[in-house]
Each structure stands twice: as C-alpha cells, then as structure tokens.
Amino acid sequence: MPTTEEDIAWFRSTFHPIPKPALPDDCIEYSLYIISPSLDPSHDSELRLRLREVQKYATDLHRHYLKDYIWQRQGFSLELNKEDGLSFLRGQTEYGDSVEDEWAIVWLLRELTNKFNDLWVKVTDSDGEFLLIEASGTLPSWLEPDVAENRVWIHDGQLKIIKPANASRSSKRTEEKLSLSQAREIIVNEPKRLMHSISMEEEAFFRLRNYPAQISENMHHALIAIPRKLAYLLHHKPAYIAPAVEAFYLRDPIALKPLQNKENKDKLVFAPEDFVTVSVKFPRVAYAQIKSQEFPAPAVFVDAMPSGTDPKAYVRAETGMKVTCGFEMLVSDPQHQDRPAVREMKMLLDDLDSGDEVLPSETEIATWDQREDDEKWLDIGFDDLENELGGRQGQTGGKGKKTGFGDKAAQENLQRIVKQFEEFLNDDKAGPDGAGLFDEDSDNDFDDDGLDEDDEDEDDEGEDKEASFGEDEFSKMMQEMMGMPPEVMKEIMTGKLGPGAQDPANRSALRPPEVRDLDTMDDDEEAEGDADMQTFMKQMEAELRGHGALDLGSSSSAGKQKAIKDYTPEAEKQNADEDEPYELSSDDDIDNEIDVNLARNLLESLKAQAGKAGPGGNLMGMMGLRMPKDELDEDDDDDQAGPSGMRGMTGGMSRIEELK
Template identity: 45%
Template sequence: MEADKDEFRGFEDGFNGFPKRLPDDCVEYSLFVIDARLKSQRELLSRLEAVRKEAVKLAESLLKDYIWQRDGFKLEVENSKGLMYLHGLTNYGDAVDDEWLVVYLLRELSNRYSDLWIRVVDVDGEFLLIEAANALPRWLNPEIADHRVWIHANDLRIIPLSAAPTTSSAKETAPVSRSLSLDEAHKTIASNPGILIHSPLIEAEAFYRLQNYPSQITASLHYATITIPRKLAYILHGRAASIAPATEAFYLRDPIALKPLQSISSNLVFPPEDHVTISVRFTKVLYAQLKSQQFSPPIAWKAKLAEAEENSSSTDLKQKRYPQLEMGMKVTSGFEMLITDPKNRDKHIVREIKLLLDDLDTDEEDLPTDEEISRWEDVAREDDEKWLDINFEDFERELAGNPQEKKPSIPGAFGPESPPGFGDAKTQADLKKMVERFESFLNDNEAGIDGAEMDEMDFDDDEGDSEEDSEDEDKDVSFDENEFARMMREMMGLPSDEDGVVRSDTEGRPATTISNTHRIEELGSDEDEVDEEANEIQKLMLGMERELNEAGALNLDPTPNKVSTLGGKTPAAEASNKDENWEDESDGENVDIDFNLAKNLLESFKSQAGMPGPGSNLMGLMGMQLPRDEDEHHISKPT
C-alpha cells in the first residue's frame, strides 16, 4: 500500500498536459531550417516561407492528376516551444501509398535546401526505422528512437547515443539511453551536425518503398468508363478529386447515410436519368473499394438496372454496359450520401459541390452536351483491370519462397487462361520483400531460445531496482544444457550420449546412481578442472534421484514394488527383490508414497481419454502398457 502511495504523486510536480498522440492513419512531418547565419526570427520566417512555396510548386508539378485518399500534402508555419518550423499532417486513410508519397516529396524537398532538416512520423512512431528493422544496430530500439531520425540532403541521418543532450546536467557525461526531446535533438543538430550517423544499409531499407517513384504516382491511378447522370458528369469534370470523399462515403456508409436512397418519395440530388458514359479517374485503392462492395441498388435505380440488363442484345454488350451502369450506380450513390449526410456539411469539397449545383439551379451554368463531353480529355480512356486478378497458386508459391516454380497453364481446361502472377508488379515486389524479411528473421542464428534478443534498455525502468537486488544471486547460477540432458537421460533409463548404453549394476543399485556417484567422486578429486557450479548441480541431481528411488519412481521393472503396493507379494516378486537386494519396506508410509504415485499416474493417463500424452509416454518408458479406460474408476487406498 505504501508503494502505491509513493507511485501516485498527483499534480504535485505540475501538470504538463496529456501525452500527445497522432490520430490513426495519419503522417506528421516537421521541417526545420537550421542555419547559424540566420540571426533573427524575421530571417528564419522568410526562409521557411521560401521552403513552403517551393514545396507547393513541387507538389503541383508531380501531382497534377493525383487524387489523395483523404488529405493532401500541406505545410504551415508553426511556432512551438521556442522553435519556428513548418508543420504538416496528412490523413491517408486506407491508402498507404499516400503516406509514402509524402515521404518522397519531403525527401525531394530536402535535396533542394542544404539547411533543411526534416522529421516524419506516424501513429507507430519512427516508421522509417520500422522499415529498416533488419539493418538497425542493437542499441537503436523503439524506446530511445524518438527525435533521433532525420532526413537531410536526401539522406537518412540518425543521432547516436554519443551525442549527449545539451540540456542535460553537467553530471550526465555518459551516453544517455533514452529518447531525446525535440529541443535536445534540434540543439544537437545545430551544434554538431557531423556527429549524426549516415548508414547506406539502413537508408536503403528505410526508403525501399520509394524506389519506384516518381513513376509510382502515375501507376497508382486507374481510369474506368462508367455510366452516370449528366449532372454528376458535370461535377466530376469540374472537381475530379471529389471522387475520393464520395467513394469513402459509399465505402463507410451507415443507416443514416443510406436513408435518402431507401425512401421512395425522396428527391435525389442525382436522379437516375439522362445518363452519359465517361471515363473517371480513380486511384487503385478507390476503385478497388468500389468494385469489391456488394451493394443492393437503391429503389430508384432498380428499374434502370433491370432495363439495361434486358436491352443488352448480346452477351458481349451485356458484359460491358451493365458493369458500367452498376459502377456508375455505386459512384452516384456515394455522391448522394456525401452531400445529404449532415456530418459532411462542413467539408470543403461538399461546399464546392453545392456551389456548382446552385449554379445549375439558377441557370448560371448549363449542363454539358454530348458534343462538349466528347471533347473532354481522356473521356473514353479505360485501363486494364488485370491488377485486380489474383492467381492464388502463384500467390502461395511466393509466400513459400518459390517464385520460379511456375506450372504451365492449360488454356481452355478450366475456362480462359489465368493471368500469370498476382496483382501488379509493385504488389509482387512488396510480397517478396515481406517473405525475405520473414525468412531472415527465422534464420537468425543469433536469436536465443526465446526469439528476439532483449537489451537492458528493452525493460521498463520500474524493474531496474528488483534486477539490481538479485544481480548477485544471478551471478552464482549457471546452467550446463548438455550435462543436464545427459543426467536426465540416465535417470529415465535411456542410453547416455557418452556411454551409448546404460552400465550394469553389479551391486544391485541403479546404474544411474553408480554413474552419478562416480562423477561426484571425480568432481571431488579434481576441483581445479571442474567448475564449482557444476558440482552443485550434480549434488542436487543426485539428491533428486535418491528421493525418486525411495519413492520407486525410477524402478524400470514394475512387478515387485507395484504388486506389493497394490496388496500382497507373489513368489516371483519376493525372489526378484531378494536377488537385487531391494529392501521391501511394507510400513504404511512407504505404501502411501507408492499409492499416491500410482494414483497420479493413472489419473494422468485417464485424463488423456485414449489419446497420446505425458502419462502414457512416461509409463511406456517404465515398461507399462495400460488399456483404454472406458468406465469411471476410483482408486481406493488399500487397507
């Protein structure tokens, strides 16, 4: 109770606020200009503004047609804890590629300014180190990694332990095995940037996902032709990025959002009429979210879909037009839910869409004609969907680490020939990398029996006191696996690795007793060659063996003692005991010991319900074969 009182101190040391935590699926980035030539805050602010403008130009040049899943790349000047820097936060949702696109932009930006230092983290912390986990030194673990990882001049830099925090007390001269604060990291870089570590191996692993950029930006897009109302085609032409929030509204729909679509009397914003077929730009994540959803058509769309299915004169026409209309129904429903759901009323994109709709209602704008639509850029573009197809045989071979074992496909045997591989090239490359890392983990010969090795800093500080108290005790304990295994084999009556067979006992005692006694004598006669710890273990094992012998647990011939224990002696048992000089102690105490042992063994065997288990294995080693126990039996103590 006293310890609990000491641990809880309330607010006696002051309240510094609750710990900051990023929202899920968010990446946070901070950009610092560290230049000793900037003497005033005004000069620093001017430099930061120049970096921000360059970042905007870079994003516009690389991301002209790109569609962000939720939030885009943005930077704002922030002044916190005496430091002025650029800060940004991007919510990438289910599109992990958006997170790595942010890292790529930041890395490219760092290459344009020699005084720019960038830190990027997500909800998992220093995720660049997580990517490079296989290449990290042992000292660099999550407990001390905060504020140590920076991007500078297109390189990955790490603040080492030898960089003592400048805000530490003078007494703290040794390397500090803990995380740094932002102020400590900033001062370390400003005072001694050359001390930071640059490891090409760590950098290659950390930036592995960036190797396909900038081509990956275009490769992540997908164009598909869909059939939608003309009014919605007008909206998409003017605000192509609105497809992302509309898809998310459809993908994360709830009963409240679906209510306007399920009502017959409801006035839809985009009624299923005056349809046009156009090409819409998605990201592959957005298209997959729409394509994979099983969605019952709204009441107003059911007749339209049924009519399209009936009017398809040929199978080829049906396979093309109906999916276009079905995908258009999903997109239109997503926009309907996005605009009508009250929780979206304050979103910037929703306000823009409503302004465009107001212009149509007031006749300030007219809907585009078919001729105008035909002149739109990429109006009929349609990309292949093979990246959605998965050959599960190839997928399993990749997981098994055998990508070269390709089985020849037989066209026409089970329909059309299945496409080789699975997904796109990036998906296959990511899976191969995952398999390689997993195999590297399994083949790590330096790992102990418990798996990953743990450093002293991997444990909580609260456990330090108890570990220090028991440190002296732990130093006196050692364990020899081979010696212990050899003695246990001999105690079980199995051949030892040294002897090959169990030695016979000419004096009537178990061979293990003679063997262990002989070794104890050798230990006593030559203490200079044998460690004292091994001697103690030998004595301990000999004592355990003596107690087990007294209980009859090590008797490999169950006939003499087991018969006498269960009541009565046979002539064969008496002769056997006489020949082997076993003393037949029939007092009540010894009978109780044997009875308890037999009862425990039988209960263990009974609990196996006829299946293999420790009880049957142990009795098999003792030369006993018991039948299955079909009925309930209770062992009664003999009188």
C-alpha cells in the first residue's frame, strides 16, 4: 500500500528529528556548499563533481602551505556528506589549546572561496559564530547570537551576512532563526539581502592579516637532548611531538608511576641513555607548555641529568627530559593506546626491535637540521606589559636595548584589544547592553557597499520611554517606598518642609550645588565643590535640628518619647512662620513602638558594623548618641568581644525590650 499524505503527517507529528549534538570544546566545524542560480541542486552528480574539485584544490593548498605544519590535536580534513538531499563538504577539527590551528583552517577556507566563486562556507566552533565574536564591536544591533545561525557566510574571500527582511533601523531583535534551506533561497533569489561590511570584515579576519607567513611562525625549533631511539621517531615524523607534549602536560599520578621507580629503568621504552642533541620542531603552544611546567626529574632520570656548570647544556637536557617523559607516558599509558599516532610509533619501534630498521649514527645525525629559534616571544615582563597598555610600545631600555611585549603578533593583538576597550569607554552612547542604548541603533545596520539603501525616518531615540515619569508619578513612587503620608509628601514636593521653606531663595539654597548649578558650573566652581557640599550638609543639619530631629541625645529616652507624644500642630505653629502646620503623620497620636523599632534597627546596624564606619554609626553620631560600651570584663576571652562592644549591643537591645 503506498504511503499517503496522512501517513507522512502522522509520522512528522509523532517522531521528531534527533537534535544535532553540540560541538565538543575547542573544536571547529566547517561546511562547504555549492550555491549558484545556474546549478540545479537536484542534479546531484553535477554537484558532487564540483565538490570533488573543491576537495582536490583544498588538498593542494594543504600540501603547499601546511605540509610541515604540526597540528595540536587534529588536522584539516574534508569529507563528502549529504543532508536533506543536498550534497556538501564537511570537516571537523579539534584544535585543543592551539587557537592558531583554528585560524589556519579559516584562512584555508577563505582561500578556497577565492578560487571557486560559487562556493559558500559556514564555519562555527564550540562558542558558536566565533567570527561575529571577533567583530563584536562592529555588529548591527539586530544581529544577536540567537538569530545568527545560517546568516554568516564566507564567499569570494569576503564575510557576507544575510540581513533581515526589513533592513530599516527600527527592525531590531525581531528576527527569527533561518534554516539552511531558507538561507540558500535568500542567497540565490534575494542577493540584496547580503550585507558586506568592510569594517566588520576587517575585525572578523584580523587574525589572518599575516597569513600565509604566519603559518611558519606558529612553529618553534629547539635543540634538546633526548635518547637516540626517540630522535629516530621524531626524525621520521615530527608531528609525534604534539600528542607527547599533551600527554606530559595532562599527566596524572598513574601515568607517572613507571618513572618514579629506579628499578623500572630497564623496562622503559625510552630509557634515559644514549642521548643525542637534535633539533625538534614544536607548535608554539606545545613549547610554551613544556617550558612553563615545573617538573623535577623523576627517579629514573636523576642520574642522567648533567651538572649545572653549563647552563645551556642543562636547559637542553631538562627540556629533553620533559619530552622523553611525555613520550614514555604516551606509549605506556593504556588510555592512549587507541590513538593513531601511538599505533604508528609502536609499529616503528617493532621494526627497530626486529632489525628491519636501525638507529641513526652520529654521522647521520650530524647531517640533520640543527635549527634553534629565538625564545624572546616567551619573554613577557610586567614592565613591557605596562608599556603596551600605556601605548608606549617599543621603548628603549636603560642600556639602549629596545624592549617589547613578546613577538610582533602579540603586540598587535594587545594594542587592538586596548584600542577597542578605550573606544568602548569613550562611547557616550554605550549603555548596559553595549554600544547602542535602548532604542538607539548603530550605523552598522547599513552596508558599506551601499547594499542597504533603506533610509527611513527615525523616531525619537536615546530615551527610555518606559522609565520616564512626571512629578505625580515620582511623588507616588517615593510615598510607597518611604512610607510617607500623603500630606507630608505633598509638603515636601511643594517646598513646605520647614521654617522659611516657602521662600524660593531658601529652597534653592537647600539644594546641593551640583544640582543647583549643573548647567552653569565652570571649572573654578567645580574646584569649590567639596566646600559647597560641606555648606549644604551644615544647612541640612541646621534644618533637621530646627525640627528637633537631631536633639534625641539631649534628654532621657522617656523624655524624648514624651516630647514626641505631646507633639501637636499648635506647638509647631509657635516655631514656624508657615501658613500650614508641619505634620509628622496623618494620625493625631504616634505609637511608642515606632521609636522602639527604630532604636532596635539602629543597634542592629551598629552590631553589624563590628566597630567599623557605617550608616548606623554616622546617624547616631549626628544625633549626639554614643555607641554602647562593651560590658565584658577585661579578663574575658577576646574572641567574645568586638571593637564595637557586642555585649553593649545586646544590653542595649534588652533595655529597648524593657521600654515596651
């Protein structure tokens, strides 16, 4: 019975596709598609033939530029795949700690798009669209991480981004994700939606500025002393150094156990004997990992290490000892036995044991390359870093020697980071979400090549309309937050705070100078800001004392409470020249418990301060009250007493409870 549309609909509603697994850490994935209006995707044979040409040219590029390149974990590779009926090339490389491996792959992919004008490349890593991360300072506001999937492409050596359907400035954060089929349709049928920004592209591809010359600079050659058997392996295939260094760098006590017993010396694959000095090529990251490790010689190597009379010979022997230990752990530890490099090395070692191969002689080793690179790129001093951060790169030292921060690439990268950080700090329009505040958009929504021609009128920008409120809303909000009665809040908003407050001049004098003269303050007045603030504080203190708010320390607690209970509007009329009485509450009587709670809160605040400065101590000092004394005897344990008198706090709390 043939399958019906109902069967297909039921299948789709019942079975969901298996989600694509997330990329592992430190891994880059790249997909290459042939997209052209002249090529029918249904003609799979023609499409696969075109992809084979791309694959062959990628092999030629790799052989020409990356033949001697040592990858940290995995190398560049392309395999023919098919998904949703569409053939394409896909590769995945785990680059480990060597980020330069990732960028070498991006450079290779970019070169492929320069060769084939119908090739479109999509590249991501465990962080997502890492090209956009590099160009984060130049991105349009609508290009958020959750909508960037299938929008970022490399074509013709350029960075192309699929724009929203409405490319106006007002369309932001409303775009949905694009599927791969939708992206293909847009590339073929709507080329005007392809944005090419020069500034964005320069930032995204900044690390590729020195390629392909940078490829050779990612390697480091060093002379080290290692056993002859190990020298034979490394001469046969220098790339074995990468997994060996990683095994050393990620070692554990189980892997180190065979090296910690002198009796195991004869059982080692690479016994510490018959040393030769050879030049070994490292990835820079691997060499830095070897040099940075503090690793005392294990028991089997103690007798093989030279004396420190010749520093250069000792350094070569120490580095060789670390490399030899890494190889020993690599071939001996069971967790590495399934690695292709380990299987290859064991086959070569079996050939040596069987006599099919022989170890190199001294004469043969003398013909090998003896290259040794400068290690200045490892020298990163604090003073050099300070100079770079301060924009004083390349200054001359005290002895006429020009100083610098690492190599040239490191200096350029640091200068770029500092420059971008300074631009962000100096951006007056930057908000909590970065450049572009609320409804404000960046100019990067528009194409540098003129592809974005929409120039619609903008609404009022830069204003947070949801956070705007008038005087009534502010009064209501303050009343809710502070618990003030409506009558008191009204008097505060109308300026009737105390005697003389109706006078506009007096109200103006009570405002801080920074608020009063914000628009007209010049440099001289700013210099007097501190003095004006002291004057303002004194005026505020006098105003509070006029109402008796700061006179709590002049009488006993009972007297203070009585004074508050006896407070009436008629008494206020005798002390103020106002038309309306000043009311503390809408009620005629104030419960005594309010003051008790206030005192309890103040003492709790003082207790939390532990004798240090804080709001509770400042408030009580202004009211003329001293902090409670410590009731502990001098013979008591110091751990039970605090600088603020914790027992005094407890006693104060008990006395407050008695007032209730």
